[in-house]
Amino acid sequence: MPEPGPRRGPAIRQGWRPPQAAAAGPARLRRIQLRIVPAVLLAARRAGLGGQGSARLIERHARVYRRTWGVLVSGVFEPLFYLLSIGVGLGRLVGTVPGPAGRPVGFASFVAPALLATSAMNGAVLDSTYNVFFRLKYAKLYDAALATPMRADEIALGEIGWALIRGGLYGCAFMAVMLAMGLVHSAWATAAIPVALLIGFAFAGAGMAATTFMTSWQHFEYIMLATMPMFLFSTTFYPLGVYPRAIQIVIECTPLYQGIVLLRGLTLGAVGPGLLASVAYLAVMGAAGLHLAGRRISRLLLR
Amino acid sequence: MADPDILIRARGLTKVFGGSVAVDGIDFELRRGEVFGFLGPNGAGKSSTMRMIGCVSPPSAGELTVLGLDPVRDGPAIRARLGVVPQEDTLDVELTVRENLLVYGRYFGLRRDVIAERTARLLDFVQLADRAGDQVEPLSGGMKRRLTIARSLISEPEILLLDEPTTGLDPQARHVVWDRLYRLKQGGVTLVLTTHYMDEAEQLCDRLVVMDRGRIVAQGTPRDLIAAYSSPEVLELRFPVGEQEQAAEKLADVPADRTEVLADRVLLYSADGEATLAEVRRRGLEPATTLVRRGTLEDVFLRLTGRRLED
Known part of the structure; x- marks a missing residue:
């Protein structure tokens, strides 16, 4: 058994730099951030929201999923199966539907952007609710992180950032399939991935904020109760025109409808200033959710 | 104004709450290099105090x-210099032993090569080197618990906070943890610990406060406290x-500093336990068992x- 002493044991007082100096390595940190943190997070950090801690939380999630990458990849297939069965299969029977501004479009081209929006929503909601709830209440992940220099708002931002990275991967895969199948009809579609991320941001923010109010797994039924009808009725499979006006107004108020309008406009090349309202809607929803989630985590854990 | 060793x-x-x-309304000071303990039963306010020191609970007054x-204003800056071993394990169960140290070190913003070097040393120190990949x-x-201790040391903290470090462990595991903490103490680490085990407090603490119902009822070195009380x-x-x-009635006139009648036994405090026992026997009392021991916390x-x- 080696003798205890400053050299052998973790000598706390001598022979090492003060933590601030050790924590620096700014150049290296920056490189890592640029590698893994999307621009939105860097922008948020410049705005004083923090981001270093968020990047480290994202790094942790990436490490965990490296071992279970199958779980990650499986998320690619769900929207793809919908596209093949309903968009292509059912599309054979449907033919064309009235697209934006009433122009007829092929059914698959009509449904595909809506499925992209839905998968952005589902991915974000799944990550920011079930996974966050588990980490918050059971894994005590945030309790551990809050014993380090990490802050509650950095945790909220990190979780949302991770949901976006994951959603971004799915979005890219789905867009590649759309391109290959000839379902993209406009150069505006290059903006579809950022918009899919915006949809993810809106739902991740709202989902995470909602999760901080939940006390049991049963409460997730309510999340399903919100997302499932949105998926089915927010003009995913048919145009808004089939509804009476009263219902149209209700549908127009849902965030998924706003996302679908945006993506459909971009991939079908029907772009107008009206789309900016949808962008604003989703951006405000995400920012409000992020802000609330950070405050709620503080309130729950820093008592 | 401030003494740098406080x-x-x-x-x-x-x-x-x-x-x-x-x-x-408690007062205390922690000095550099000492092992300072909060001793008290469950609910005495020890953990709440530790959470306030750890900047995860703002003081009410x-x-x-x-x-x-200031823990409220500078929480992250202070936490960067603290190591925390919480009462409940908060290890990351989705990661391996080694990855727990890596990810936690990254939370502190440490570089990977620095973490790797420290991880090898720390896993050795807590005798988990052979479980690194598990x-x-x-x-x-x-x-x-030992892994949590290693994790708390990854940032080479200036103060290590341990909240009930051996609660829930079997006696053998407790002794291993004590041994590791004793080595840290020997290495000059400043430790703050809470415990409701008097033997833990006596073995590890240079100085301690006794807490009860949110207040400090006494403070000093274990030896001084025992001498005084x-x-x-x-x-x-x-x-x-x-x-x-x-029997207790008959014991009333046995010469002793003090007599305590508990539910299951009688304690007689004196300078010489054997002499007191002889006095007890002289009164014709035959206890079922007798034990002479030194005074404890x-x-x-x-x-x-x-x-x-420990009730």
Whole structure:
């Protein structure tokens, strides 16, 4: 058994730099951030929201999923199966539907952007609710992180950032399939991935904020109760025109409808200033959710 | 103004949850290099105090300075210089033993090569080097606690906070943890720990405060506290069931500093336990069992609060 002493044991007082100096390595940190943190997070950090801690939380999630990458990849297939069965299969029977501004479009081209929006929503909601709830209440992940220099708002931002990275991967895969199948009809579609991320941001923010109010797994039924009808009725499979006006107004108020309008406009090349309202809607929803989630985590854990 | 060797200073520190007062205006100072303990039963306010020191619980009133900084304003800056071993394990069960140190070190913003070098040393130190690649879940309670200690040291903190470090461990695992903490103490690490085990406090602490119902009821070195509130020796007597009460009456005039009648035994505090036992026997009393031991912090607590520590 080696003798205890400053050299052998973790000598706390001598022979090492003060933590601030050790924590620096700014150049290296920056490189890592640029590698893994999307621009939105860097922008948020410049705005004083923090981001270093968020990047480290994202790094942790990436490490965990490296071992279970199958779980990650499986998320690619769900929207793809919908596209093949309903968009292509059912599309054979449907033919064309009235697209934006009433122009007829092929059914698959009509449904595909809506499925992209839905998968952005589902991915974000799944990550920011079930996974966050588990980490918050059971894994005590945030309790551990809050014993380090990490802050509650950095945790909220990190979780949302991770949901976006994951959603971004799915979005890219789905867009590649759309391109290959000839379902993209406009150069505006290059903006579809950022918009899919915006949809993810809106739902991740709202989902995470909602999760901080939940006390049991049963409460997730309510999340399903919100997302499932949105998926089915927010003009995913048919145009808004089939509804009476009263219902149209209700549908127009849902965030998924706003996302679908945006993506459909971009991939079908029907772009107008009206789309900016949808962008604003989703951006405000995400920012409000992020802000609330950070405050709620503080309130729950820093008592 | 500030003495650089005083790492934590609390004045009138108070924590209120809803209507109940968990910590009721306590004063203490932590000096560099010492092992400082909060001894008290469950619910005495020890963990609440530790959480305030750890900057994860804002004080309700009073002053608290940690490393010269304000925990409310400078929480992240202070936490960067603290190591925390919480009462409940918060290990990352989705990561391996080694990855737990890596990810935690990254939370502190440490570089990977620095973490790798420290991880090897720390896993060695807590005797988990052979489990480095294993998942956390199958580890025993004692191993998890040691891993938590290693994790708390990854940032080479200036103060290590340990909240009930051996609660829930079996005796053998406790001794291993004590041994590791003792080595840290020998290495000059400043430790703050809470415990409701008097033997833990006695073995590890240079100085301690005794807490009860949110207040500090005494403070000093274990030896001073025992000298002030106990006696050099304690005679413990157990009587057959139902006979203790009459026996206690007869013991009233046995010369002793103090007599405590507990539910299951009688304690006689004196300088010489054997001499006191002889006095007991001279009165025709035959206890079922007798034990002469030295005074402990348990006796100090009993004297100060009228209750036992581990009830």
